[in-house]
Amino acid sequence: PGRSTVFVGRTDTRPGVPIGPGVFTLLAGPCAVESLEQTFEAAEMARAAGATLLRGGAFRRHSSTLAFEGLGEAGLQILAEAGHATGLPVVTEVTEVGDVELVAGYADMLQVGARNMQNYALLDAVGRLPKPVLLKRGIQATIEEWLMAAEYIAQRGNLDIVLCERGIRTFEPATPATLDISAVPMVQSLSHLPIIVDPAHASGRRDLVLPLSRAALAAGADGILIDVHPDPESALCDGPQALGGADIRELASAIRRLAPVM
Numbered sequence: 001p002g003r004s005t006v007f008v009g010r011t012d013t014r015p016g017v018p019i020g021p022g023v024f025t026l027l028a029g030p031c032a033v034e035s036l037e038q039t040f041e042a043a044e045m046a047r048a049a050g051a052t053l054l055r056g057g058a059f060r061r062h063s064s065t066l067a068f069e070g071l072g073e074a075g076l077q078i079l080a081e082a083g084h085a086t087g088l089p090v091v092t093e094v095t096e097v098g099d100v101e102l103v104a105g106y107a108d109m110l111q112v113g114a115r116n117m118q119n120y121a122l123l124d125a126v127g128r129l130p131k132p133v134l135l136k137r138g139i140q141a142t143i144e145e146w147l148m149a150a151e152y153i154a155q156r157g158n159l160d161i162v163l164c165e166r167g168i169r170t171f172e173p174a175t176p177a178t179l180d181i182s183a184v185p186m187v188q189s190l191s192h193l194p195i196i197v198d199p200a201h202a203s204g205r206r207d208l209v210l211p212l213s214r215a216a217l218a219a220g221a222d223g224i225l226i227d228v229h230p231d232p233e234s235a236l237c238d239g240p241q242a243l244g245g246a247d248i249r250e251l252a253s254a255i256r257r258l259a260p261v262m
């Protein structure tokens with residue numbers, strides 16, 4: 001199939017940020033919005049590294065009940081302000097059908113997380129909105145199931161869908177999930193939709209983020225999603241996989257050497 005480009009943050013006066021062939025889009029930001037200061041710092045780190053989209057979590061659901069669940073609407077407000085300050089359109093996760101309108105009021109792109117990939121009520125709700133959707137692969141989903149979930153959104157009228165490979169459950173316990181790099185060319189042979197890679201949720205380890213990002217680029221992905229934090233050791237969520245200032249600069253320059261269009 002031909003390949004599509006999805007534009008995020010498009011308005012009458014702005015063309016929007018492209019995700020699709022010919023560009024390698026860096027989406028970066030704090031895994032969780034914790035405070036105004038932390039989010040502004042993370043957003044500036046992302047922008048300075050060449051990110052063109054700010055990704056941050058305000059509504060979060062985890063496998064552990066002890067994990068930080070986010071600031072909710074206060075987090076959305078902070079994220080929108082940080083997006084405005086840096087000039088970056090905002091991507092954030094929505095976890096409940098009842099929050100879709102609220103989140104869409106603040107965000108330029110709605111993320112459906114791995115745990116919700118087959119939440120058909122949520123897919124239905126985001127499918128009826130005029131906002132791009134970032135659809136993460138379910139941790140136990142086959143490529144076919146993932147593409148069918150995208151089809152479900154598309155059939156509601158929303159064709160602006162970007163897929164995100166974030167690792168799947170395998171027998172290998174060394175990392176929380178195994179990044180299925182073959183999903184990138186496989187999806188591209190089956191679908192016109194753009195596909196990006198989240199190396200951090202697959203590996204759970206900061207030191208694996210750069211090599212897996214290189215792998216994503218080499219496999220033909222349209223971008224990567226990276227967690228950044230001004231002080232990863234103190235992060236309320238997923239600190240071990242977040243990049244600090246020096247790490248994101250190193251990643252950006254390594255990727256730029258390979259992909260001058262980033």
Ligand code: PEP
Nearest residue numbers: 057113114115136166201
């Ligand atoms: C995330 O991207 O913030 C996240 C929790 O990832 P996933 O849904 O892939 O686990």
